[in-house]
Each structure stands twice: as structure tokens, then as C-alpha cells.
Amino acid sequence: xxxxxxxxxxxxxxxxxxxxxxxxxxxxxxxxxxxxxxxxxxxxxxxxxxxxxxxxxxxxxxxxxxxxxxxxxxxxxxxxxxxxxxxxxxxxxxxxxxxxxxxxxxxxxxxxxxxxxxxxxxxxxxxxxxxxxxxxxxxxxxxxxxxxxxxxxxxxxxxxxxxxxxxxxxxxxxxxxxxxxxxxxxxxxxxxxxxxxxxxxxxxxxxxxxxxxxxxxxxxxxxxxxxxxxxxxxxxxxxxxxxxxxxxxxxxxxxxxxxxxxxxxxxxxxxxxxxxxxxxxxxxxxxxxxxxxxxxxxxxxxxxxxxxxxxxxxxxxxxxxxxxxxxxxxxxxxxxxxxxxxxxxxxxxxxxxxxxxxxxxxxxxxxxxxxxxxxxxxxxxxxxxxxxxxxxxxxxxxxxxxxxxxxx
Amino acid sequence: xxxxxxxxxxxxxxxxxxxxxxxxxxxxxxxxxxxxxxxxxxxxxxxxxxxxxxxxxxxxxxxxxxxxxxxxxxxxxxxxxxxxxxxxxxxxxxxxxxxxxxxxxxxxxxxxxxxxxxxxxxxxxxxxxxxxxxxxxxxxxxxxxxxxxxxxxxxxxxxxxxxxxxxxxxxxxxxxxxxxxxxxxxxxxxxxxxxxxxxxxxxxxxxxxxxxxxxxxxxxxxxxxxxxxxxxxxxxxxxxxxxxxxxxxxxxxxxxxxxxxxxxxxxxxxxxxxxxxxxxxxxxxxxxxxxxxxxxxxxxxxxxxxxxxxxxxxxxxxxxxxxxxxxxxxxxxxxxxxxxxxxxxxxxxxxxxxxxxxxxxxxxxxxxxxxxxxxxxxxxxxxxxxxxxxxxxxxxxxxxxxxxxxxx
Numbered sequence: 001x002x003x004x005x006x007x008x009x010x011x012x013x014x015x016x017x018x019x020x021x022x023x024x025x026x027x028x029x030x031x032x033x034x035x036x037x038x039x040x041x042x043x044x045x046x047x048x049x050x051x052x053x054x055x056x057x058x059x060x061x062x063x064x065x066x067x068x069x070x071x072x073x074x075x076x077x078x079x080x081x082x083x084x085x086x087x088x089x090x091x092x093x094x095x096x097x098x099x100x101x102x103x104x105x106x107x108x109x110x111x112x113x114x115x116x117x118x119x120x121x122x123x124x125x126x127x128x129x130x131x132x133x134x135x136x137x138x139x140x141x142x143x144x145x146x147x148x149x150x151x152x153x154x155x156x157x158x159x160x161x162x163x164x165x166x167x168x169x170x171x172x173x174x175x176x177x178x179x180x181x182x183x184x185x186x187x188x189x190x191x192x193x194x195x196x197x198x199x200x201x202x203x204x205x206x207x208x209x210x211x212x213x214x215x216x217x218x219x220x221x222x223x224x225x226x227x228x229x230x231x232x233x234x235x236x237x238x239x240x241x242x243x244x245x246x247x248x249x250x251x252x253x254x255x256x257x258x259x260x261x262x263x264x265x266x267x268x269x270x271x272x273x274x275x276x277x278x279x280x281x282x283x284x285x286x287x288x289x290x291x292x293x294x295x296x297x298x299x300x301x302x303x304x305x306x307x308x309x310x311x312x313x314x315x316x317x318x319x320x321x322x323x324x325x326x327x328x329x330x331x332x333x334x335x336x337x338x339x340x341x342x343x344x345x346x347x348x349x350x351x352x353x354x355x356x357x358x359x360x361x362x363x364x365x366x367x368x369x370x371x372x373x374x375x376x377x378x379x380x381x382x383x384x385x386x387x388x389x390x391x392x393x394x395x396x397x398x399x400x401x402x403x404x405x406x407x408x
Numbered sequence: 409x410x411x412x413x414x415x416x417x418x419x420x421x422x423x424x425x426x427x428x429x430x431x432x433x434x435x436x437x438x439x440x441x442x443x444x445x446x447x448x449x450x451x452x453x454x455x456x457x458x459x460x461x462x463x464x465x466x467x468x469x470x471x472x473x474x475x476x477x478x479x480x481x482x483x484x485x486x487x488x489x490x491x492x493x494x495x496x497x498x499x500x501x502x503x504x505x506x507x508x509x510x511x512x513x514x515x516x517x518x519x520x521x522x523x524x525x526x527x528x529x530x531x532x533x534x535x536x537x538x539x540x541x542x543x544x545x546x547x548x549x550x551x552x553x554x555x556x557x558x559x560x561x562x563x564x565x566x567x568x569x570x571x572x573x574x575x576x577x578x579x580x581x582x583x584x585x586x587x588x589x590x591x592x593x594x595x596x597x598x599x600x601x602x603x604x605x606x607x608x609x610x611x612x613x614x615x616x617x618x619x620x621x622x623x624x625x626x627x628x629x630x631x632x633x634x635x636x637x638x639x640x641x642x643x644x645x646x647x648x649x650x651x652x653x654x655x656x657x658x659x660x661x662x663x664x665x666x667x668x669x670x671x672x673x674x675x676x677x678x679x680x681x682x683x684x685x686x687x688x689x690x691x692x693x694x695x696x697x698x699x700x701x702x703x704x705x706x707x708x709x710x711x712x713x714x715x716x717x718x719x720x721x722x723x724x725x726x727x728x729x730x731x732x733x734x735x736x737x738x739x740x741x742x743x744x745x746x747x748x749x750x751x752x753x754x755x756x757x758x759x760x761x762x763x764x765x766x767x768x769x770x771x772x773x774x775x776x777x778x779x780x781x782x783x784x785x786x787x788x789x790x791x792x793x794x795x796x797x798x799x800x801x802x803x804x805x806x807x808x809x810x811x812x813x814x815x816x
Contacts, residue, residue, distance in 0.1 A: 159758055159759060168759070168761075168762060169758050169759075169761070171758075177762075213645035213646075225726070227726075227727070229644070229645055230645065234727075235728070236637075236727055236728020236729065237621035237637055237638065237728055237729055237730050238621075238728060238730060238759070238763070239728065240728040240758070240759050241726065241727050241728035242726065242728070243725040243726065243728075243758050244722075244725065244726050246721075246722070246725045246756060246758055247722040247725065247726060248657075248718045248719075248721065248722050248756065249656075249659055250659070251657055251658070251714075251715060251718045260756075260758060261755070262721075262755050262756045265756075306659075307659060310656045310659045311656075311722075313654075313656065313670075314652075314654070314655040314656050314719075314722060314723075314726075315722075315723075315726045317651040317652065317654045317655065318633070318635075318649065318650065318651065318652050318655060318723045318726065318727065319635070319642075319644055319649050319726065319727055320643070320644020320645055320646060320647065320648040320649035320650070320651075321644065321645055322645050322646060347669070347670050348654060348656065348668075348670045348673075350567055350577050350579075350648070350651050350654055350668060351567060351576070351577075351646070351648050353576075353577070354576060354585075355646070
């Protein structure tokens with residue numbers, strides 16, 4: 001009924017299956033892979049050899065405990081010197097670059113401060129030129145250290161159309177219909193929303209293991225969100241879910257004008273700048289003031305927390321999500337935000353009576369978006385290792401598989 | 409690798425496959441089914457005979473056009489006298505009962521007015537006693553007409569926990585933790601949220617063919633919603649998505665108190681009673697006043713439309729859904745609601761600049777919830793016809809398959 005599958009497609013599929021088995025059971029042997037996958041030992045051995053020769057897999061010694069009969073088998077693991085992913089967060093106030101290995105471990109994380117706000121002379125072309133330079137330097141460092149990189153994923157604070165690689169709107173950057181580069185430093189590039197990627201990072205390696213259904217809320221200059229349902233990102237029909245910074249919390253004409261053009265958006269009362277204004281502090285001063293118990297600062301964060309809670313309760317009622325994770329600035333503000341936020345959720349969420357909505361601090365801090373981006377790049381390699389193996393044969397120092405779109 | 413599959417499981421699976429093939433291609437022949445499914449002609453013939461003998465399928469004559477060679481094959485179709493589904497909407501102001509055949513055609517639709525509002529003496533037990541009586545009478549009529557019924561699905565304006573058959577909360581009914589009957593008139597019962605079922609009815613048989621991604625908004629005494637993503641209901645993590653009646657549109661202390669206990673919920677300004685109050689009309693008067701151009705009525709609906717638009721824009725930004733379908737009272741109010749609603753969506757939805765969010769009237773009117781419920785019951789039979797066939801053999805007049813949960 002279906003079209004015939006060629007030799008190469010089968011190898012591609014089986015290679016990914018072998019790699020996924022090692023990722024799920026580090027230290028597994030060839031025989032163990034055969035047992036778990038139903039592939040023959042000969043096929044497994046052939047595929048493992050290919051993955052070893054491309055340094056995607058590595059042999060980590062003899063299996064413990066040794067099997068009862070026969071010689072002990074060789075344990076396999078993802079190679080820590082295998083293909084890495086480079087994640088780049090294009091923030092409103094900085095760039096962040098993160099390099100992770102196949103297991104999702106962070107090798108390097110670096111930030112480069114900058115002012116990328118719309119209307120401050122930082123037009124898209126200039127910001128993208130900065131990105132280009134930063135990526136080139138990062139790849140140069142990686143090459144010097146002998147670390148192969150397989151792909152780049154950009155995290156953007158806005159609505160990213162994955163199919164065309166276009167930022168349709170990023171109000172705080174002042175971007176509209178900006179085409180992202182398809183290749184950087186010779187590597188394929190894909191892109192996604194920064195809160196979505198941060199949510200993925202929390203899901204994949206965060207400090208709340210077992211948490212598979214949550215709304216990740218990222219509060220920085222803008223306020224974004226990523227919705228995780230049953231262990232996977234929910235992208236919405238066209239990949240544009242999560243714009244909770246534009247949930248309306250003041251529908252009257254008194255609502256402040258938002259950068260998106262509308263009035264009364266959550267961002268205008270709970271974004272970083274609004275918080276600083278309400279607290280009467282400059283950039284970087286809010287944390288220390290709160291820690292010192294400054295009444296105005298505490299009051300400002302509490303008031304924002306109530307409106308954030310109102311907005312989140314609306315979203316929780318609409319999409320039925322059982323937990324909230326606070327990311328970005330909100331993770332640091334969590335001790336002050338949580339009480340008013342939980343109060344609003346308890347009062348407004350219909351399911352809260354029998355199933356209270358916990359508010360949890362994000363565990364990856366501001367690293368989450370770049371980290372999620374880097375892991376997305378390595379996960380693309382895990383999903384199709386043959387593309388990496390083949391590209392590496394052509395060009396031994398820098399391989400270029402094709403990271404599939406994050407949005408499905 | 410997987411556990412062995414017995415003869416009965418295979419027949420169950422193949423029987424559903426055969427039936428799905430007929431449902432997708434009415435008039436198909438046995439040979440056509442074999443071709444489309446990859447099953448042998450012998451297997452198809454055996455399964456078709458079983459389904460014919462249980463009146464799930466019917467032969468509708470010779471196929472047209474006749475095949476070039478050999479004798480013309482017999483065309484098969486879903487039997488119009490086969491198992492029907494009974495949907496029962498437990499509304500705040502009525503019961504509605506709908507009987508549909510396997511193809512989703514409505515055989516009967518009946519409403520029984522009533523006042524089921526919480527705090528008016530209509531406690532859950534009394535309302536459920538009404539439901540029991542109405543179902544008994546409906547099944548009696550069906551039996552007298554020789555119409556077999558395979559299951560009952562209840563549509564409830566609240567949060568329904570499918571696994572336990574419990575209404576956790578239905579503020580407008582005043583219900584809390586109400587256990588629904590598992591059996592009515594000898595038939596298995598399942599239940600779901602009424603807006604979700606109405607959304608499914610629009611998806612399955614509504615007048616907007618091809619519309620596979622939308623937010624169905626049902627405005628009656630309460631305001632609910634069903635979210636349809638890629639042709640399937642999105643139930644949220646625990647099946648409680650869609651409670652947009654409790655999106656907050658007035659976070660100040662001036663917000664009206666909602667039946668849910670919170671303040672400023674959308675329902676308090678855009679529910680039926682709020683609209684009637686603002687328009688200064690009694691039940692049933694709003695439509696005629698609007699048609700007559702009454703300024704206060706028109707103004708009231710416009711003002712509600714703006715706040716409905718604000719709330720919907722928040723939801724659309726949060727979940728990324730590309731169209732809105734107006735159901736319940738809102739379908740009839742659509743000419744007056746749509747302009748302010750579209751205005752708010754255009755101003756507030758971030759994706760609207762390149763992808764405006766159309767606002768469409770629901771095409772099934774107030775029949776949608778009961779119809780969706782009835783179709784859910786017949787779709788359960790389509791998904792597992794062998795259960796119906798087996799039950800019918802035991803008890804020829806009334807069969808009882810087990811409708812699987814709607815939520816998934």
C-alpha cells in the first residue's frame with residue numbers, strides 16, 4: 001500500500017533507532033540494542049560501527065555487571081566529543097550563545113550585552129550582522145578545541161514562521177517580516193520562539209523531572225510563554241501559540257499603549273520596564289531593592305504579580321494546563337511574585353478547587369532559551385544521524401546535517 | 409516484541425477498518441474494500457456479512473458505473489436503520505435530545521424547556537431524574553420505531569472528568585462533584601463538555617467544510633469554548649480546556665461577581681443574562697429588538713462584542729488559533745457581534761496583520777451540543793463495531809457497546 005522504502009531510507013531509520021536506544025539507555029551493549037529494537041545483531045553492529053567512526057557514539061569500556069555467560073559486552077554511550085548544537089538567543093538586551101553536546105550537556109555558555117530594542121538604531125540587518133560575527137567566533141573557538149558542530153538554532157523573542165525562516169513580528173526588537181539567514185558559518189540554521197525553546201529546555205533537562213504538562217512563562221522586557229502538553233511543545237495551529245504578553249489586563253481606554261500597538265497588554269504592566277518604572281528603579285536595581293525589603297519595589301512586584309495571575313488564570317482556564325513555571329526575570333522574582341500569583345490562580349482557575357495550579361521557579365535561569373536552542377540542534381542530529389555521518393565523510397572537520405524544523 | 413494479538417482482536421480491528429472504509433467511500437464494493445485495506449477478499453466478505461447481519465452495513469444495489477469486466481459488484485453503505493447514538497444536552501434552561509444515525513444524520517431532535525439554574529430548587533438529583541425520564545421515553549419511541557440505539561452521551565455545561573464520569577464544576581447549574589449515571593435505559597453513558605461537543609459537531613458535519621482549526625465559542629447563559637486543532641478536539645492536559653467564560657475582562661474590584669466566585673469574568677458581561685440586563689429586555693426579546701434596530705439593544709450587544717473580542721484576542725494570542733466560530737446565542741447575534749469582535753481581533757491579535765482571524769457563524773445553531781453528543785456515540789460504534797455486533801447477538805433489540813471516552 002505504501003511506496004517502497006529504499007536501502008538508504010531503512011539505514012537512516014535504523015541508525016536513528018540505534019542512537020535513540022543508546023540515548024535512552026547509556027551503557028547499553030550491541031546485543032542489548034538488538035534485543036530492544038528487534039534489529040539483527042549484524043545490522044546493529046554495522047550501524048554502531050558507522051556511528052563510532054563518525055564519533056557520534058563512543059565505547060565506554062566493559063559492561064557492568066558482566067553477563068553470566070560469555071565475554072563481557074562493550075558498553076556504548078553518546079560521544080561527548082561528537083556533534084554539538086549551537087543555540088543563539090537574540091535577546092532585546094543581549095546575545096547569548098550556548099553549545100551543548102548530544103546528551104544535552106552545556107559545553108559553553110556566553111553572553112554579549114547589547115541594546116537591540118526597536119527604534120534605537122539597532123535595525124534588523126545590524127543585529128543579524130552581530131549574530132553572524134558572534135557565530136563565526138564561536139565556531140572558530142569550537143574548531144580550535146576540536147568540537148564539531150552540526151547545526152545552529154536561533155531563539156527569537158517574537159513570532160517565527162518556521163517554514164520560511166521569517167520573523168513575522170518581534171515587537172520589542174521592532175522587527176517585522178525579517179528573513180533570517182538559512183546558513184551561518186557553513187551550518188544550517190533554523191529558528192523558533194525564545195519562550196518555546198526555553199520551555200523545551202526546562203522539559204528536556206530542567207530541575208522538575210516528571211513535569212510534562214506546564215505553561216512556561218518567560219518575563220523579560222517582553223512576556224512570552226511556551227505551552228508543554230504531555231511532554232511536547234504545543235505550537236498552536238500555525239506555530240504562533242504562547243503570546244501571553246498580549247493578553248489584555250486593562251480593556252479600558254486607560255490601558256497603556258503596548259509596543260504591539262494595542263492597549264492594556266500584560267507586557268505593559270508586567271514586563272521588565274513596567275516593573276522598573278513602578279518600583280522607581282533603574283536596570284539591575286530591582287533585585288537588590290527587593291532583597292532589602294524596599295516597600296515600593298515589593299509593592300510594584302506584588303501588583304504586577306496580581307495582574308500576571310489574572311492573565312495566567314485566563315490562559316489556564318482556556319487551555320487547561322495544570323502547572324506554571326516562571327522563567328526569565330520571573331524566576332528570580334519568584335519569591336515575591338508567587339504569593340499574589342497563586343492567590344489569583346486559586347480564585348480564578350475553575351479546576352483549582354480540586355487540583356491547585358502549582359507555580360514553580362524555572363531552574364535554568366536566563367540560560368534557558370539559548371540552551372533549548374542548542375539542544376534542538378543536537379536533537380535534530382539524534383533524529384537523523386546518517387545525515388551527519390554522510391556530511392562528515394565529505395568534510396571531516398565541519399558537518400552539516402539538516403536540522404528539521406522545531407515546529408513539527 | 410509486542411504481545412501476541414488474538415483472533416478476536418484482529419477481527420475487531422479489521423471490522424473497524426472495513427467500516428471506516430465504507431464510511432469514507434459510500435457505495436464501495438467488497439473488492440474495493442479489499443483493494444483499499446490490503447485485506448483478502450475472503451476476510452472482507454466474512455466481515456461484511458457480519459456487519460450486514462447486524463444491520464451496521466447495507467447493500468444499496470449494483471455499483472455504477474459497472475466494472476468493465478465481470479458482473480457488477482454490490483455497493484455497500486452505512487445502514488440508515490443501523491445503530492444510532494443518543495445525545496442529551498443538559499442545558500441551564502432545557503434538555504435537548506438528539507438521535508443520529510451512523511452517517512451523522514439527525515433522525516430526531518427534541519427540546520424540553522426547564523430551569524436548571526443552581527439555587528432554584530433544581531438540585532442535581534432532580535435534574536438527573538428528568539434526564540433519566542427523558543432518555544427512557546426517547547428510547548421507548550426509538551424502540552417502537554424499530555431504531556436501535558447503541559449508546560448515550562451527555563453534554564454538560566461544565567468541567568467533566570471523563571475517567572470518572574463526574575461533573576467537577578458546572579457553575580451555572582450550581583453543580584459540584586456530581587457523579588453522572590454510567591448506564592441509562594440499559595445503555596452505556598459517557599459525558600463531555602457541551603461546547604467541546606458542539607465544536608465537534610461543527611467539525612464533523614457543520615457548514616464550513618475544510619475548517620480544521622478553530623475556536624468554537626458558545627454563548628448562552630454561560631460562555632464556553634471548544635478548541636479544534638488540526639481536525640481534532642484539543643482537550644488540554646486533563647480534559648478541562650475551553651473555559652473562556654472565565655477569562656477576566658475586568659481585573660478591578662468593580663468587576664461583577666461571577667457564579668464561579670471570581671470577579672470580572674467574561675460571562676458577567678457577555679453571558680445571556682448580562683446581555684439582557686444591558687439591553688433592558690426580558691428572555692426572548694433581544695432578537696426582535698435588535699432586528700428592529702433598538703439603540704439600547706444594539707449598543708449592549710456591541711459593547712459585549714468588544715469585551716468578547718478582547719477576551720478572544722487574548723486566547724488567540726495564547727493558543728495560536730486561526731479562526732473563531734460563534735455558536736449558541738452568539739450565532740444568532742453574529743450580525744451585531746461580528747464588527748466589534750473583528751475590530752478587537754484585528755487590533756490585538758499579533759498574527760492578524762498577515763493572517764486576519766475570520767469570525768464565522770456556527771451553522772448548527774443550538775442543536776450543536778446534543779448533535780455532537782449523539783455523533784460521539786455513533787462514532788464510538790464506528791470505532792468498534794464488533795462490540796455492537798456481539799452485544800446485538802446476545803440481545804437482539806437493544807445493543808450495548810462501550811463508547812470509548814470522547815477525550816482522546
